[in-house]
Amino acid sequence: MSASPVPLLTRLQTTFDGLVAALPNVMIALVVLLVFMLLSRLALNGVRSVAQRAGQTPGVALVFGRLASWLITTLGVLVALTIIFPTLTAASLFSALGVSGVAIGFAFKDIFQNLLAGLLILVTRPFRIGDQIVSGEHEGTVEDIQVRATLLRTYDNRRVVIPNGELYTNRVVVNTAFDRRRLAVQVGIGYGDDIDGARALILEALDANPEILADPAPTVLVRSLADFSVNLEVRFWIDPPIRREAVESEDRVLQALKETLVAAGVDLPLPTQQVLFHDQTEETDGDRRRQREGWPAGKGASPRPARLLKEQVAPEEGRGGPADGSAPERRDA
Template sequence: MNIELSAVWTRMQNLLQSFLVTIPNFLIGLLVFLIFMGIARLASNAVSSVAGRAGQPRGISLVFSRIVSWLVLAVGVLVSLTVIFPTLTAASLFGALGVSGVAIGFAFKDIFQNLLAGILILVTRPFRIGDQIVSGDHEGVVEDIQVRATLLRTYDNRRVVIPNSELYTNRVTVNTAYPQRRLSVTVGIGYGDDIAAARKLILDTLEGLDGLLKDPAPNVLVRELGDFSVNLDVRFWIDPPVRKEAVEAQDSVLEAIHNALPAAGFDLPFPTQQVLFHDQTETADGDRNKQREGWPARQNNPQSRQAAQHDARQNPEHQNPGQQNPGQQNQEQTPQP
């Protein structure tokens, strides 16, 4: 029992001595890592400064400064580990990293894919920070383009995190890519209204509105002949092309047209429906001068069904053979014994 306790005590003494020996190495390794943290911050600021002088967008400087900072920190971690554990050499460390590189690549495939897509987005610049874009079901302002994802702030003040690979491979509509934007609203007038006069009145009304560009000038086109109205497509341009300006411009245009057209005698029709009830037992059924289905009358209108049956009973000899009842036809075709 004494022998076993002495062996345990000896083992604990060895561990304590190893820990005491490791403490200076640990402190030195921590100091080395702090130094590399400072170097990473300086390198990040230097990359941001160089990118700013080169005229690159803020998003590119942010991403590349982060990448440089991560690389410097990774080197700092490796150097700190070799200081804390002297038996751990750089060759063995890089060998372990090489063996596990394939596993790490498969495990972080999505992260690397989003990282590469984010770099390509920043280099090719299909959109920038501050642009208003539409991606799938989401629309809003680009707040930040990070290494893994892009942050989108919707118009109702919510944040949407979209992976960079999705933005790079799918369709994205950039509403603020150009300094001007064309908008359109649809207005319906009656079929009896003069289209040319309505077009002139709408264009005159738009000239007095603020926020609409004179060049390109607004125009009005006949969009379609609808079920109950002639639909006009009113097109106009605004600058800047942001969401707030677009909504306010459409509001002012629709309000002005709604006030101007009825004041000038133009009709703004609303959907109407006519329900026709067809009853074949009516006495006027078949007579287009009297029936209620709304069919247009002709010069030679056929007789109503009741009048035709009455004439057939009064003059059976003038009955059309093709209009004989089926019972009579079957009776005539039955052979006599």
Template sequence: MTLDLGAVWVRLQAMAQGLLTALPGVVVGLVVFLLFLLLARAVRRGVGSLAGRAGQPPGIALVFSRIASGLFLALGLLVALTIAVPSLNAGTLFSALGVGGVAVGFAFKDIFQNLLAGLLILLTRPFRIGDQIVSGDHEGTVEDIQVRATLLRTYDNRQVVIPNSELYTNRVVVNTAYDKRRLSVPVGIGFGDDIGRARAVILDTLRDVPGVLADPAPEVLIRELGDFSVNLDVRFWIDPPLRRETVHVQDQVLGAVTPALLGAGIDLPFPTWQVLWHDQTETTDGDRTRQREGWPARRDNPPSRQQARAEQEARAPQSADGKRQDPEA
């Protein structure tokens, strides 16, 4: 069997000739794309500078510069492809993009949703870079608002990447939206203490605590009558409303109020419970023939402790002076 390699050689020569023919177009296309890449960087800086001069926040300027740069790169890629592949004209390219756009849209639906949500967040500005927010189980400082997600830095120095669509559609608490913030700490006093005096002692102490604002003035309200104490709600304002200030001022308030109340003779009670057996409360509680307070009825009727004590004293022998002796003596 003889192999005819002539056809293979002719095919290889044709492929090499086609590659050599297309090589100049590929090189020119790469050069054009590199030029567009450099121009895209310049466009990015220019758009960012223009947005900054227009008074836009840094986050919006950054996103607009990224979008302009991406669009310019996409245009450069299309021009480079038409130069590298002469048979690929603009009509064919756009028709191919139109056919594949539906598939790309379904495949990248979440990406486009996050992109649109990021633009809306930057335009509506419910929060800005540097704000401290709470989103779901996460709380921290906004470090960056990107096209797809927002970067949140927690107070224990961890980074949380939250999709923009989640931030835009769900509830977000912005702790630093205003220049002042009201805090409150609970304080419990005894039921026998003078509430007015306790309130005066607390308010007088808050005047000397650093970080507590005099305007709006602090206030002390009765929150509830607890099981073992009268619970007061000590409210005060701080500025700035940052997390560090919140923790430090609360620590100073509690550290100052506690000795002040104790020094004024105000009781700070701790939880106490009194446990009574069923036959220790009333003399009739020993009657088990009828159900009482959830206890099951019984046919036998053991006496209560009071009744048993009275029967023991009745059976105890009398002394010479006529007094009954203690049976346990």
């Protein structure tokens, strides 16, 4: 029994008739899509122009222009689909987009969070390209602020990609936010040195350095009375406040302070400790009820000093001890 080709031909004829009937709708949809694409290009240029006149950077203006262009293009595609498929109404289309949008939102939550954070960073501008920032364990120069992440170049020439959501929600230190930066180094002098004299020498050494700003003026403060030194904190300002200038300025200041203070006879003490043995203090050492923790007696006290004891070996049969094996006799030194 041979198969009849009539059903297949009928189906092909029906499909062809549907395509011919849909051609006007397809042509209209293409025209509508072209119009929306033209509008998207106009919106791109218009939004960029408005954003630049509002004081935004070219990068921010370009991002907003692209967002406007994408929105108009997406709207044009939806309108074209409703023209080609008349049964596809706007209500059913948006309801389907709503359900799928919820699923996409859960699936790409982190991406959308970084996208929104990137837009907020571009708008609020807490830092800009070229700024030197510190974020968590990373420090370096901002190379680019993208929609999803920010590119950071560390001082040892490595690139760190930081998600914008992390930068926007966590603390960020911008070292180059202002045109000047205050640095501080510490130097220790001896307890027998004159603090005012050392302060004058330090300020004189800073005045001789052309990299140190005169306004605000440098200051020298006593920060602590340490175990072996009086610690002074030297504060000074530099411009520009970039990392390389800060490190080099600290290097020159510390070198100048060391040379100046040593030349003037100011002591730069090293850590020292004093160890006192029991036979260097009092005869009561060793008696925990009367011991003074190893410190010498003060003025007016006259305890009898403890004496060193040494063994006296009776000379018998050369260098041996007593013949009976008893303990050697002790006497006062």
